[in-house]
Each structure stands twice: as structure tokens, then as C-alpha cells.
Amino acid sequence: MSPAAGGFDELLRERLAAALPGTTVQVDMAPVYRRDPSMARIEGKTCREAAVLAVLHPSADGVRILLIERPSHLHHHAGQVAFPGGRREAGESLLETALRETEEELGLDRSTIRVLGGLTPLFIPPSGYCVYPFVAWADVLPDLRPEPGEVADWFTARLAELADPACRQEVERSVRGQTFTVPAFHVEGRHVWGATAMMLSELVAVAAGIAP
Numbered sequence: 001m002s003p004a005a006g007g008f009d010e011l012l013r014e015r016l017a018a019a020l021p022g023t024t025v026q027v028d029m030a031p032v033y034r035r036d037p038s039m040a041r042i043e044g045k046t047c048r049e050a051a052v053l054a055v056l057h058p059s060a061d062g063v064r065i066l067l068i069e070r071p072s073h074l075h076h077h078a079g080q081v082a083f084p085g086g087r088r089e090a091g092e093s094l095l096e097t098a099l100r101e102t103e104e105e106l107g108l109d110r111s112t113i114r115v116l117g118g119l120t121p122l123f124i125p126p127s128g129y130c131v132y133p134f135v136a137w138a139d140v141l142p143d144l145r146p147e148p149g150e151v152a153d154w155f156t157a158r159l160a161e162l163a164d165p166a167c168r169q170e171v172e173r174s175v176r177g178q179t180f181t182v183p184a185f186h187v188e189g190r191h192v193w194g195a196t197a198m199m200l201s202e203l204v205a206v207a208a209g210i211a212p
Contacts, residue, residue, distance in 0.1 A: 012207055026201055033180065051131065052101075054135045063160070071151070082196050105150045106154065113136040133203075156188075159207060160211050
């Protein structure tokens with residue numbers, strides 16, 4: 001473990017248990033047509049439920065976060081960078097959904113991580129999903145065995161870099177046949193945009209000042 005990361009996980013747990021910044025910061029990374037915070041809130045929305053897991057771990061250059069790249073053949077989110085996760089199944093809690101999907105997609109053994117808490121749920125208008133993000137900590141990033149049908153690649157990004165305004169860019173993306181200019185994090189040679197960027201925006205805000 002990086003000495004600089006010592007105690008970060010417990011500090012982050014405390015912050016996740018307190019009042020969260022929520023949609024106020026999520027919309028900083030929303031496409032221009034979704035900048036109204038009411039669009040991102042789950043209250044009053046009829047939606048399907050999904051959950052994702054943001055896994056953090058220490059490294060020699062600071063705390064890093066695990067992200068995946070979806071295969072290009074998928075009907076939804078093809079080629080996009082995301083957190084592991086997926087749709088809630090009958091009879092399971094949302095946290096169980098996040099853990100199960102992460103195990104299925106990456107082969108990540110849940111016994112190797114500690115769940116620290118959750119971020120603010122997010123409504124995604126194009127898909128009609130309410131997504132519940134959870135945050136976990138791994139003392140050491142475990143061996144991963146990506147499922148090729150779900151994960152084309154995986155990588156880690158430094159949390160402190162995501163907090164640097166220099167890594168935020170405007171990029172053009174096609175959404176349902178229309179091209180929009182959207183904000184994105186540019187990290188590790190990839191652009192992270194859409195709902196994942198919105199959830200990352202809140203995580204960065206929660207970890208502000210404590211992430212090594």
C-alpha cells in the first residue's frame with residue numbers, strides 16, 4: 001500500500017455517510033441538454049433499477065479508480081467507459097446487484113474489497129434507468145478476469161488527476177442519431193462521459209482534499 005493512501009478509505013467512508021453534494025455537482029459533467037438537476041434526480045421517475053461499483057485502490061502514485069470499456073458490439077453503451085454494474089435482478093438488494101455484476105464482469109472476488117458507502121442515485125433519461133453507485137476499497141487491486149462479452153478492456157485512473165480541471169474536455173458524441181458536444185474526463189488516453197462522468201464528478205467532489 002502507498003503510505004500516502006493510509007487512512008484515506010476511512011475518511012472517504014465518513015464523507016459518504018454525510019450529506020452528499022448530489023446532482024449539484026453531477027450536472028457539471030452532464031450533456032448540455034441534461035443540465036437541469038431535476039432531470040438527474042430519481043424522485044418522481046418511473047424507471048428500471050441498476051447498480052454500479054466504483055472500486056478504489058492505493059498505488060505508488062496515489063489512489064486509483066477501476067473503470068471498464070464496453071465492447072463495440074453492444075446495443076447500448078457500445079465502446080463507452082463505465083463502472084462495472086448492471087440491472088437489478090428480482091430478490092436482490094441494489095448493493096448485491098453491484099457486487100454480483102462486478103464479479104460477473106471482472107471476476108473480482110467480493111471478499112477482497114470493502115464497501116465504503118454509496119453516491120447519489122442518478123436517473124438516465126435515454127435508457128430510463130435509475131442507477132445506484134456504490135464505492136468500495138481494495139487494499140490491493142485483485143487479479144481480474146474480464147468477461148469478453150461484457151468488457152473489452154479495463155484500466156485504472158488516478159483520482160487526483162480526475163480532480164484536475166485540465167483533464168476535463170468537450171467532445172462530440174452521437175446520442176440516438178444526434179451529435180452533441182458533451183463534457184468528458186480525458187484520462188489514460190480515453191474519454192469518460194455521460195452518466196459515468198456525472199457519477200465520477202460527485203466522487204471527486206466527495207474526495208476533495210483527502211485523495212493522495
